[in-house]
Amino acid sequence: MTSNSVYIGIDLAWGDKNLSGFCVLIPYKKSLKIIDIKLLKSINDIVDEIQKYKNDKVCIGLDAPLLVPNEDGNRECEKLFNKDFAKYKISMLPVNRTLLTKYNSNIRSEELFKRLKEDGFKRDYNSDRVIFEVYPHSTIAMLFNNQQILPYKRKKGRDVGFIREQIDIYKKYLAKVVYPHKILKSDIAAYKGQGLKDFEDMLDAITCAYTIYFCQNNEARFYKVDDEDIFVTPISPWKVYVLRCADETLYTGVTTNLKRRVNEHNTSNIGAKYTRNRRPVELVYFEKCDDKVDAMKREYAIKQLSRKEKLKLIDASFKN
Incomplete structure (x- = not known):
């Protein structure tokens, strides 16, 4: 700017x-x-x-x-x-x-x-x-x-x-x-x-x-x-996202600002407790959502997936 x-x-x-x-x-x-x-x-x-x-x-x-x-x-x-x-x-x-x-x-x-x-x-x-x-x-x-x-x-x-x-x-x-x-x-x-x-x-x-x-x-x-x-x-800023952590585990969350939230996970204490000891993290997947309720429902659905299913979701997004 x-x-x-x-x-x-x-x-x-x-x-x-x-x-x-x-x-x-x-x-x-x-x-x-x-x-x-x-x-x-x-x-x-x-x-x-x-x-x-x-x-x-x-x-x-x-x-x-x-x-x-x-x-x-x-x-x-x-x-x-x-x-x-x-x-x-x-x-x-x-x-x-x-x-x-x-x-x-x-x-x-x-x-x-x-x-x-x-x-x-x-x-x-x-x-x-x-x-x-x-x-x-x-x-x-x-x-x-x-x-x-x-x-x-x-x-x-x-x-x-x-x-x-x-x-x-x-x-x-x-x-x-x-x-x-x-x-x-x-x-x-x-x-x-x-x-x-x-x-x-x-x-x-x-x-x-x-x-x-x-x-x-x-x-x-x-x-x-x-x-x-x-x-x-x-348009709606709400997104659900998946991070790959340093130990290869996956973390799912919601945000209205992907860039800021990924930076928080990597550098600040206001990142999630789970990711704080697994830095650095990498953004590997996100979806746009209609609103906060939609984002939280989708977050819950992704968290219910097995690791194999999550990796399949991430892989499909790269192919698209």
């Missing part, structure tokens, strides 16, 4: 009359620091703000569609996402030209993407100017809220008190991964009406920026439009 990496989150409003959340994060003290957060109105305003970082490596997470090739229904990327995330009861609303042009004569997110492409932005993490669609709901669920939707959006049956409670939870989640900032210390009770909505939009902008940062170096899934990646989301 270079020191001049900048992560920008945009919660884009559908219409020209509404404001968009805009946030800029930079790596800071093994965390991320908010260096700018605001509400912006026009596409020109947004482009001008992004231009301030033209000498940096910029990664943008946009909560809006970059391309909308379909007149109605869902894009294929939404269909695939909805299928993959159905087990978590998470879905995206339809994105199509008929729906979006009801809010505006042109599709604002396509206009923004066109402008940014002219400035060299690509749907490619290998670029110095990166842009992907992101979805705050899936990020919050996968990384913070136990694979469940956080119901902080306005909806029939949700009163202001309930919304405030959910947004306060949301704010506290973000405070765990972002260096202290006044917006994350705000008293939610002070907000109502449009002020509460504006606050929510700025939190979503932080999440968009954090998503594009997280997905650069962690478990993520990409979805395509026109045969090129366009949308990225974190």
Whole structure:
């Protein structure tokens, strides 16, 4: 991670009359620091703000569609996402030209993407100017809220008190991964009406920026439009793994961070008691799991296997 990496989150409003959340994060003290957060109105305003970082490596997470090739229904990327995330009861609303042009004569997110492409932005993490669609709901669920939707959006049956409670939870989640900032210390009770909505939009902008940062170096899934990646989301970090110890015995465990956990087994006292006297250990197998419960069930199942069966499982993974 270079020191001049900048992560920008945009919660884009559908219409020209509404404001968009805009946030800029930079790596800071093994965390991320908010260096700018605001509400912006026009596409020109947004482009001008992004231009301030033209000498940096910029990664943008946009909560809006970059391309909308379909007149109605869902894009294929939404269909695939909805299928993959159905087990978590998470879905995206339809994105199509008929729906979006009801809010505006042109599709604002396509206009923004066109402008940014002219400035060299690509749907490619290998670029110095990166842009992907992101979805705050899936990020919050996968990384913070136990694979469940956080119901902080306005909806029939949700009163202001309930919304405030959910947004306060949301704010506290973000405070765990972002260096202290006044917006994350705000008293939610002070907000109502449009002020509460504006606050929510700025939190979503932080999440968009954090998503594009997280997905650069962690478990993520990409979805395509026109045969090129366009949308990225974190996926469940839970894994079950098998280690080969120095005495050739096998150890099975669960984790959300394989690299860190293997290092702990090899170097620290917070590694398992079993592996502490059998160092060094080597990672020989892992599986991705839907959630913590799934990971623990699979851990138990693998532990019930004989050594011969475990070695067969490990061998099959290398062949694949």
